[in-house]
Amino acid sequence: MIYPDLLQKLINFYKKLPGVGDKxxxxxxxxxxxxxxxxxxxxxxxxxxxxxxxxxxxxxxxxTENDICHICSDDNRDKNLICVIEDYKSVFxxxxxxxYHGVYHVLNGLISPMDSIxxxxxxxxxxxxxxxxLKNPELILxxxxxxxxxxxxxxxxxxxxxxxxxxxxxxxxxxxxxxxxYLDIITLDKALEDRKRISE
Amino acid sequence: MIYPDLLQKLINFYKKLPGVGDKxxxxxxxxxxxxxxxxxxxxxxxxxxxxxxxxxxxxxxxxTENDICHICSDDNRDKNLICVIEDYKSVFxxxxxxxYHGVYHVLNGLISPMDSIxxxxxxxxxxxxxxxxLKNPELILxxxxxxxxxxxxxxxxxxxxxxxxxxxxxxxxxxxxxxxxYLDIITLDKALEDRKRISE
Numbered sequence: 001m002i003y004p005d006l007l008q009k010l011i012n013f014y015k016k017l018p019g020v021g022d023k024x025x026x027x028x029x030x031x032x033x034x035x036x037x038x039x040x041x042x043x044x045x046x047x048x049x050x051x052x053x054x055x056x057x058x059x060x061x062x063x064t065e066n067d068i069c070h071i072c073s074d075d076n077r078d079k080n081l082i083c084v085i086e087d088y089k090s091v092f093x094x095x096x097x098x099x100y101h102g103v104y105h106v107l108n109g110l111i112s113p114m115d116s117i118x119x120x121x122x123x124x125x126x127x128x129x130x131x132x133x134l135k136n137p138e139l140i141l142x143x144x145x146x147x148x149x150x151x152x153x154x155x156x157x158x159x160x161x162x163x164x165x166x167x168x169x170x171x172x173x174x175x176x177x178x179x180x181x182y183l184d185i186i187t188l189d190k191a192l193e194d195r196k197r198i199s200e
Numbered sequence: 201m202i203y204p205d206l207l208q209k210l211i212n213f214y215k216k217l218p219g220v221g222d223k224x225x226x227x228x229x230x231x232x233x234x235x236x237x238x239x240x241x242x243x244x245x246x247x248x249x250x251x252x253x254x255x256x257x258x259x260x261x262x263x264t265e266n267d268i269c270h271i272c273s274d275d276n277r278d279k280n281l282i283c284v285i286e287d288y289k290s291v292f293x294x295x296x297x298x299x300y301h302g303v304y305h306v307l308n309g310l311i312s313p314m315d316s317i318x319x320x321x322x323x324x325x326x327x328x329x330x331x332x333x334l335k336n337p338e339l340i341l342x343x344x345x346x347x348x349x350x351x352x353x354x355x356x357x358x359x360x361x362x363x364x365x366x367x368x369x370x371x372x373x374x375x376x377x378x379x380x381x382y383l384d385i386i387t388l389d390k391a392l393e394d395r396k397r398i399s400e
Contacts, residue, residue, distance in 0.1 A: 001270060002295040004263050006250040013243045016235065017228045028217045030289060033250050033263075035216065040251045043213045044244040050206040050233050051240045063204050063233075070201060089230060095202040 007033070059130070061106030061123055062088040071095075071103055078102045083140045084127065084156065086110055086149070089181045090142065097189045102140070105130065110148035111155055119155055127156070131165060138166040140195055144180060157198050168195040207233070259330070261306030261323055262288040271295075271303055278302045283340045284327065284356065286310055286349070290342065302340070305330065310348035311355055319355055327356070331365060338366040345372065345390075 003011065010029035014020050020028065032040070056062065057069035064070070071077055071091070081102030083094060086109065094100050109122040131137050141156060143149035157167050171194030180188075203211065210229035214220050220228065232240070256262065257269035264270065271277055271291075281302025283294060286309065294300050309322040331337050341356060343349035357367050372390035374383060383391075 002292055004254060004265055004269075006246060006254055006265055007263065009242075009246045010250050013239075013246065016231075016239070018231050019224060019227065024219060026292070027219065029250075031216075031218050032247065033254055035251075037251050039213075039216070040247050042209075044247045046206060046209045046213065047232065047240050047244045047247075050210055050229075051235075051237050054204055054206055054233055063207065065204055065206055069204075092202050092226070 056088070056106070056108075060104045061108060061126075062091045062104055076101070080134050080137045081140070082127075082130065082137060083142050085142050085180070086144065093181055093183060093185075093188060094142075094192070097185050097192065099189055100192060102138075105139075107143075107152065110143060110146075111152045112148045113151075122152075124156065124159075128159060131160065131163075136164060136166070138168065140192075141167065141169045141198070142180065143169075145177070153198075167198045169198055170195055256288070256306070256308075260304045261308060261326075262291045262304055276301070280334050280337045281340070282327075282330065282337060283342050285342050286344065294342075302338075307343075307352065310343065310346075311352045312348045313351075322352075324356065324359070328359060331360065331363075336364060336366070338368065341367065341369045343369075 002008075007029055010032055011022075011025045014025035014028045015022070053065050054063045055065075057064045057072055058067050059072040060069060062069050062071065066073075078101050082105050083100065083102055084105045084107060085091065085094075086107055088106050088108075091104050091106070094104070105123065105127050107122045107124065107127075109117055111117060111119055111122065127139075131139065139156070139160065141153045143153050153169060160167055170191040183191075202208075207229055210232055211222075211225045214225035214228045215222070253265050254263045255265075257264045257272055258267050259272040260269060262269050262271065266273075278301050282305050283300065283302055284305045284307060285291065285294075286307055288306050288308075291304050291306070294304070305323065305327050307322045307324065307327075309317055311317060311319055311322065327339075331339070339356070339360065341353045343353050353369060360367055372387065372394050374380065374387065374391050380388070
C-alpha cells in the first residue's frame with residue numbers, strides 16, 4: 001500500500017479520465033486535497049448535479065440544464081438554418097468559432113449497417129418534423145467523412161431532395177479522418193464559410 | 201456562453217489541477233458526465249472525505265485517515281531508521297521503490313531565513329523527541345540540494361552530532377541511464393566528490 005486509501009480512490013477516479021496516466025493522476029489527487037474545502041464541496045456538488053441535471057434539449061438534442069437549450073431559445077438565432085451534427089460535443093466546437101448564427105440538430109449517432117444502426121436509431125424523424133415546420137430552411141450536414149458519415153449525409157439528402165430545403169455540407173477544409181471535436185477553430189470557420197450545396 | 205453552466209463549472213474545476221489546460225479540461229468534463237452515475241456519486245463522496253479525513257500522522261506527519269499511519273504502525277518497519285523529508289509527497293516516491301524498511305519524518309518545510317522560516321516553524325522538535333526515545337538510531341536526511349535544504353540538513357546534523365545518532369544523506373550522483381556528456385556540471389562535480397571505491 002503506497003497511498004492512504006482515500007488518496008488511492010481519488011487517483012483511481014482521475015485515471016478514468018482521458019489522457020490521465022498514473023503520474024498525472026497522482027499529481028492531480030495531491031493537488032485536489034490541497035484545494036480549499038469549500039472548492040471541493042462545490043465541485044462535489046457540481047459533479048452529481050451535472051450528471052443528474054444535464055439532459056438533451058427537447059428541440060435540438062444538445063446538453064442543457066433546462067427543457068430547451070439556450071441556443072434554441074435565443075431569438076437572435078436563425079431557426080431556418082440547422083447544422084446537423086453527430087453528437088452534442090460538436091456544438092461546443094461550432095460555438096467557439098462564434099460565427100454561426102443558426103441552430104443545431106444532434107443526430108446522436110450515424111447510420112451504420114455494420115453495427116446495425118439504422119435511420120430509426122438516430123434522431124432523423126425529429127429532424128424531419130422540425131424541417132417540415134419551417135419555410136425555406138437550410139440544413140448544413142456537418143458529419144465526418146467516414147463511410148457512416150457519408151451514408152448518413154446521403155440518406156438525409158434523399159429525404160429532403162424533393163422538398164424546398166437547401167442542403168449543404170461543410171467544405172473539404174476538414175482533414176479526412178479528423179474528429180470534428182478536436183479541429184482548430186480557423187479550419188472549422190473556413191469549413192462553415194465554404195460549405196457546399198449538395199447537388200444532384 | 202459556449203457550455204451549459206454545470207459543464208462550465210466542471211471544466212473550471214479541472215483547470216485548477218496541475219497540467220490541465222482548456223482543451224484537456226473540456227475533454228475531462230465531457231468524459232466525466234459520461235461515467236456511470238454511481239461512479240460519480242462515489243467520487244463526489246471520496247472528494248469531500250479525502251479533504252476532511254486525511255490528516256498528518258501523529259508520529260511521522262505523513263497523510264493518513266487514522267491517528268497513526270500504516271507505516272508507523274507496521275511492526276515490520278525499523279523504527280530506528282528514520283528518513284527525514286520535506287513534505288509527505290516524498291513518502292510515496294520512497295514507498296514505490298519498495299526497498300526501504302525504515303520509517304519517515306515529515307518536516308513540513310525547510311529552514312529559510314529569506315522567507316522567515318526558522319527551525320521552530322518546521323517539525324524539528326518532534327524529530328528530536330522521537331530520536332531521544334530510540335537506541336542507536338539512524339537519520340537519513342533526504343532533503344533537496346538547495347540552500348534551504350542544505351541549511352536544514354546542517355542544522356539537524358548539528359543537533360545530533362554529539363549524541364549517539366548516525367546521520368546520513370542520500371548520495372548525489374549520476375542518474376541511472378543518464379548520458380555523462382549531457383549532465384549539468386554541478387551534478388558531475390558531486391558525482392566525482394561522492395565517488396565510490398570499486399571494491400573487490
